[in-house]
Amino acid sequence: MPVVRTSQHDSMHRSLERLIDLDELYPSPISIEIYGDCTQAVDDLLESIRAEGVLVPLVVAERPEQCGWEVISGHRRLACARRLGLKSLPCVLRTLAPGPDRRRAIIEYNRQRHKTFSQLMREADAMEDLVRQNAFMRRRAALRQFSIRVDVTDCRNSDQRNERTDHTIAQAIGLGGKDLYRQARTVWKAYKAGDTRARAAIAALDLNTKSIYAAYKDIRRRNRFGTDFKPTPYDVWAFRHDPAFGIPYPGSIPPAIVAHVLHYFTEPGSLVLDPMAGGGTILDVAQSMGRKCLAYDIVPSRPEILMHDVRDGIPIAARDCDLVFCDPPYHSMLSKIYSTQSISNLPLQEWRDFLHQFARNTYSTLKPGGHVALLLANQTEKDLPAGYGYIDHAFLGYEALTSAGFLPRRRISCPMSGGYLPQHVRNARADRRMLGLVRDLLVMRKVVN
Numbered sequence: 001m002p003v004v005r006t007s008q009h010d011s012m013h014r015s016l017e018r019l020i021d022l023d024e025l026y027p028s029p030i031s032i033e034i035y036g037d038c039t040q041a042v043d044d045l046l047e048s049i050r051a052e053g054v055l056v057p058l059v060v061a062e063r064p065e066q067c068g069w070e071v072i073s074g075h076r077r078l079a080c081a082r083r084l085g086l087k088s089l090p091c092v093l094r095t096l097a098p099g100p101d102r103r104r105a106i107i108e109y110n111r112q113r114h115k116t117f118s119q120l121m122r123e124a125d126a127m128e129d130l131v132r133q134n135a136f137m138r139r140r141a142a143l144r145q146f147s148i149r150v151d152v153t154d155c156r157n158s159d160q161r162n163e164r165t166d167h168t169i170a171q172a173i174g175l176g177g178k179d180l181y182r183q184a185r186t187v188w189k190a191y192k193a194g195d196t197r198a199r200a201a202i203a204a205l206d207l208n209t210k211s212i213y214a215a216y217k218d219i220r221r222r223n224r225f226g227t228d229f230k231p232t233p234y235d236v237w238a239f240r241h242d243p244a245f246g247i248p249y250p251g252s253i254p255p256a257i258v259a260h261v262l263h264y265f266t267e268p269g270s271l272v273l274d275p276m277a278g279g280g281t282i283l284d285v286a287q288s289m290g291r292k293c294l295a296y297d298i299v300p301s302r303p304e305i306l307m308h309d310v311r312d313g314i315p316i317a318a319r320d321c322d323l324v325f326c327d328p329p330y331h332s333m334l335s336k337i338y339s340t341q342s343i344s345n346l347p348l349q350e351w352r353d354f355l356h357q358f359a360r361n362t363y364s365t366l367k368p369g370g371h372v373a374l375l376l377a378n379q380t381e382k383d384l385p386a387g388y389g390y391i392d393h394a395f396l397g398y399e400a401l402t403s404a405g406f407l408p409r410r411r412i413s414c415p416m417s418g419g420y421l422p423q424h425v426r427n428a429r430a431d432r433r434m435l436g437l438v439r440d441l442l443v444m445r446k447v448v449n
Contacts (some may be wrong), residue, residue, distance in 0.1 A: 017057055019088040024068040025060065027075055031106050034122045035115065046080045054081065057090040059109060064098040072096065073109035100130055111172075117205035117212070120173045121188040124181070127169050175212075183216035190219055196302045197222075197284065200247040218244040225259040225288045232260065236413045237441070245288070249279025249301055253327050253375060257414050257441065258285040261325060265371045265409070265443060266291055270322035273365070275310040275358075277301075282325050294318050311343070311354065313361055320367040326358070327375040348385065352396055359404035366446045372406060373443050377416060380436035394440035406444035414439045 058074030071078055072094065081089050096102045103126055115123070170181035187205075190198035201218060204210035221244040239256035246252050258281060266272065268290040274282040277295035280302050286293035294317060296308035308315055318324075329343055343354050362372050376393040384391065394411070402408070415437045420428075428435050 016093040017090060018093065020060065020069060020091045021088050022078070022081060022086060025058070025078055025089065025091070026063060026068050026070055027078070028070050028072060028102075028106060030103055030126075031071070031075060031110070034106070034126050035110060035119045036122075045076055046083060049077065049080045050084055054086075054089055057092045059094055059105075060091045061094050061096040061102060061105075069093075070102075072102070072105055100133060104130065115173075117184070118202060120175065121184060123173050124169050124185070124188075127172060128165070131165050131169075180212060184212045187212065187215045187219055196280065196304065197244070197247055214243075218242075222284070223288055225255070225285060226290060229259060229263070229289075231263045235410065236415075238413075238415050240417060245284040246279035246281030247301060251327070251329065252279045252281055254414075254417075255281050255285045257375070258282050258325065259289060261323070261373045261441070261443065262286065262289050262291055265373070266323050271318070271320075273314070273318040273321045273324045274326070275308075275314060275318075275324065276326055276328055277305045278327070280305055282327075294321070310358060310361075314365045318365055320370075321365060322367065322370050324362045324366060324370075324372045325375075326362075326373070328355075328358075348391070352400070355396060355400040356403060359400040359406070363404045363406060363446055368446055369448045370446050371409065371443055372401065372446075373441060374401065375414065375439065375441050377439035378436055381433070390436070394442060397442050401442060401444045405447060407447060409443045409445050410441075412441040412443070414441050 054077055056074075056077070058077055059072040060069035060074075061072055063070045069091065074089075074091075078089065094105070096105050107123055107126060110123070166178035166181050166185075170176060170178050173181075175181045175184060187198055187201055191202045198215075198219065201210060201215040205212065205215055221242065224244075237257055237260055239254035241252065242255050245255035245258075262270075262272070262285065270291050272282065272286045272291050272293045274293060274295045277283060277297045278301065280295060283293045283295045283302075283304060294315070295305045296310065296315065297305050298307070298309045300307050306315075343351060346354065359372075366372065374397045376397045379391040379393060380389075398408070398411075416439050420435055424435065427433075
């Protein structure tokens with residue numbers, strides 16, 4: 001028998017319909033727990049009720065130890081009725097005991113509605129609770145009849161029972177088979193544990209911009225730099241973006257660039273500073289590779305990133321760190337996407353002045369022998385001074401770091417993936433223009449005293 005099926009001929013069900021004043025109707029806390037706040041009026045339903053009235057009665061049950069009626073089915077109809085100023089609504093009264101019976105009924109009435117991924121997984125949580133309660137009652141009954149032998153049998157068949165439960169719940173919530181449900185459960189478990197990247201994945205799943213399998217793969221890939229990592233021995237790092245690290249953010253970088261810097265220029269347990277953390281890619285890679293990381297940003301995107309403007313200096317907590325990794329917003333590039341306080345909004349000379357001040361502060365913060373990694377791309381076409389064909393930000397960074405006292409260790413080419421649309425390429429060919437892909441990583445070392 002399906003986990004949540006409620007018989008229409010149940011002896012607890014009485015098909016009594018009557019008009020009930022809106023002041024006596026209350027949203028179900030169980031429905032809000034599973035499906036979120038369903039009390040907002042929906043425009044198309046609002047217009048339908050305005051024109052035709054409420055055609056389908058609400059389903060209600062008495063509120064335990066309180067006056068009024070709990071809405072089992074019909075929260076949006078109730079919200080629309082309140083918006084329209086209706087005084088009463090037709091309702092079907094059901095006798096449903098608080099607890100599992102009421103929870104089953106709410107899930108059953110919501111079976112056909114469109115649900116977000118989060119709503120489906122909260123529904124699955126509720127179903128699993130019901131399954132556990134049913135299993136507990138069955139075991140108690142079996143123990144009374146067969147003593148300890150049933151307990152042993154339960155242990156032997158636990159995997160099979162779990163597989164049946166996964167399949168049943170997957171079918172009930174419309175996720176297909178048990179394998180897809182288990183992938184969804186893995187993502188949901190990480191989300192409930194507070195994983196920031198899982199929260200971003202859930203948001204994408206709710207918007208239908210990401211598949212369950214893609215979100216699951218992201219979760220599983222997050223330890224790839226700590227297990228079978230195979231660094232490239234070359235000084236060209238043409239890596240792709242990987243959404244398993246960091247959360248969506250303008251100008252985010254491929255995590256493999258960070259992983260290679262950590263591999264070549266730090267040791268496990270080293271302290272890494274990211275003063276412009278963005279979506280937290282460096283933070284996530286450092287965690288994956290067993291490095292400690294302090295992350296700051298002027299507008300933090302995640303709880304793990306602390307609020308701080310690097311123009312005010314580097315926090316004392318980062319003193320004597322082993323590595324500073326900085327991927328700063330470039331002058332004028334993406335300035336419309338970043339915060340108005342971003343250094344990308346500075347005039348070019350002020351942006352250069354910032355680089356020099358940052359280099360001096362970084363030199364003071366790093367321990368002797370520590371490294372700074374500065375990722376910079378050329379600026380082409382937009383906001384260039386008169387007569388300039390491009391601005392070499394890497395050269396400006398080199399100038400700032402060496403002026404502060406750093407010694408060069410390596411310049412590594414990290415070409416950007418592009419992201420140009422076909423029309424951009426066609427127009428560039430027609431106009432004899434070159435599209436910018438050049439990006440360089442400067443790694444320099446603080447002098448050992």
